[in-house]
Amino acid sequence: MxxxxxxxxxxxxxxxxxxxxxxxxxxxxxxxxxxxxxxxxxxxxxxxxxxxxxxxxxxxxxxxxxxxxxxxxxxxxxxxxxxxxxxxxxxxxxxxxxxxxxxxxxxxxxxxxxxxxxxxxxxxAGRRFGNAQSEAGTKHVQDIRTRLTRVSDDAFRIDGVKQYSTGALFADWIPVLARAEDDTLQVAYVAADAAGVSVVDDWAGMGQRTTASGTVRLDSVTVSADRIVPHHLTFTGPQLHGAVAQLLHAAIDVGIAAGALSEAVAFVRTKSRPWFESGFDTAAEDPLLIQRFRELSVRLRAAEALLSVAARAVDEAAADLTDDTAAEASVAVAAAKAFAGEAAVELGSALFEVSGTRAVLDSLNLNRHWRDARTHTLHDPARWKIQHIGRYVLNGTRPPRHGLL
The missing domain is CATH 1.10.540.10 (Acyl-CoA dehydrogenase/oxidase, N-terminal domain)
Structure with missing residues (x-):
């Protein structure tokens, strides 16, 4: 090395x-x-x-x-x-x-x-990993066209363009998802300041605006063989790669939902006026608002509970990794992620429903919760998670081994 x-x-x-x-x-x-x-x-x-x-x-x-x-x-x-x-x-x-x-x-x-x-x-020592995995203009998310080409016994060249590279702009090392000459999937850990690497801050999404999820260009970047890991082997047996990755996405959605509800509570308690028909002096006493907050709280608690169950399933599978435990963990995470995504979008929107017109002022920027939720939940479709859950429950079909479930 x-x-x-x-x-x-x-x-x-x-x-x-x-x-x-x-x-x-x-x-x-x-x-x-x-x-x-x-x-x-x-x-x-x-x-x-x-x-x-x-x-x-x-x-x-x-x-x-x-x-x-x-x-x-x-x-x-x-x-x-x-x-x-x-x-x-x-x-x-x-x-x-x-x-x-x-x-x-x-x-x-x-x-x-x-x-x-x-x-x-x-x-x-506090170093940070970014990522350079997704590519635009390909057939689908698994169609990776960035290439590793051997140039000597102990070195390779990487060429490609990556998009949605969250973390790369702030990284010390950029893990690059690429295919070797035999088409196997590899991860090359490339120093962020290596010759031929450029990270462009061109992310302009409506939500998650400060992630700097821009473009990484790799132009004849040299990487030593001892910085390359055979990622394709991850999927040859039972694995939790996708379950852990998706668990963190689910946790982000649950966090967004919690943040939105917290802001709504604070706003109604301190800034909202009661509706004149309620007969109460404060908005927090309005029985219709109380009912809606009950519903939103239950929604959040359910998302938190599913997240906890999923995380526990991942830990249990890690302690005894088999095809069955890995499948159970992936299904539990899929359920948590699908539900959390819906909860985050709902609570991000309901914030305005319960807070009223004053909440829409740009100076408050309360819409960031909904924008973040709507943007983040597009990362991968919940409809396919629901599909795999149904197949597993009804027919015992284990979910596929890939990094998105």
Whole structure:
């Protein structure tokens, strides 16, 4: 393996989190910090570089590093709760490290001992992974045309264009999904400042506006063979790659729903006027509003419960990984994700229903919750998750082995 050097920018030393309880405490504190300023960051599209540096320094980005490498090695339940907490404060900020943890998992499953030793040390030092996986203009999301071409015994060249590359603009390392000359799927971990890499901040979505999910161009980028991981092997047996990735997406949706409900509660308590027919002095006493908040609270609690069940299923499968346990985990996550997406969109919209006309002022930017939910829930279609759940329940058909379920 080549010498373990890093060209990452100098940042404050990263905390090393010891266990699940510490991870949750740190995430709770960061969420409180990130909540202040979230509306303004979205309104002005001010990218959260300082906040991401705080996230790196907090040690949260290394909490899935295995214990034998010095990490907290937290389970899926803790990881999902960390994402839920962060997303309840700032959904864009929570989205940025989602792929970071996905590609940590690739290393955990397919990395060599030398690769794991190097990259897990990078993570403990606060380094960040981005992603360069999705491509536009192809037949479908699995049609990967970025290519790895061997140029010597220990080096390859990467050429391709990636879009929706969340996290790449802020990354120290960019995991690139590419196909080798034999068409097998590989992940190349490319230094963000490598020659031939350009990251373009051209994301202009209506929601998740500060994720900087732009374009990555790879023009004859040289990468050593020891920075390449055989990702295709991930799907040759029972796996939780897709379940973990989708669990984090579900946690983001649940967080968005929680953030929207919290804003609605605060607005009705402090800013809303009662409807004149209610006969009450405050909007919070209006029985029709109370009824609607009951309904929204139940919706959120159901989403939280499904998320918890799904995370527990992933942890149980990780402890005893078989085709059956992996299938059960994937189905549980699919159910949580499908429900959470609907809940996030509903609560993001209902915020205005219960708050009234004053809530639509641009200066408040309360519509960011709905915009974030509507944008994020388009990541992959819930209708296919429901399809796989139905096949599993009715006919016992295990869901397919791919990274989107």
């Amino acid at each position: 080549t010498a373990p050097t890093s060209t990452a920018p100098t940042r404050p030393a990263s905390r090393v989190i010891a266990d699940d309880a510490e991870a949750l405490a740190v995430a709770t504190g960061l969420a409180a910090q990130f909540r202040d300023g979230a509306a303004e960051r979205d309104a002005s599209r001010h990218l959260p570089r300082a906040e991401l540096d705080l996230l790196s320094a907090s040690g949260l980005l290394a909490i899935t590093v295995p214990a034998e490498h010095g990490g907290a090695d937290v389970g899926a339940q803790t990881l999902a709760e960390v994402f839920r907490l962060l997303a309840s404060a700032d959904a864009s900020l929570a989205q940025i490290p989602q792929s970071h943890f996905v590609y940590v998992n690739v290393l955990r499953r397919q990395g060599t001992p030398a690769q794991q030793g190097f990259f897990f040390a990078e993570l403990l």
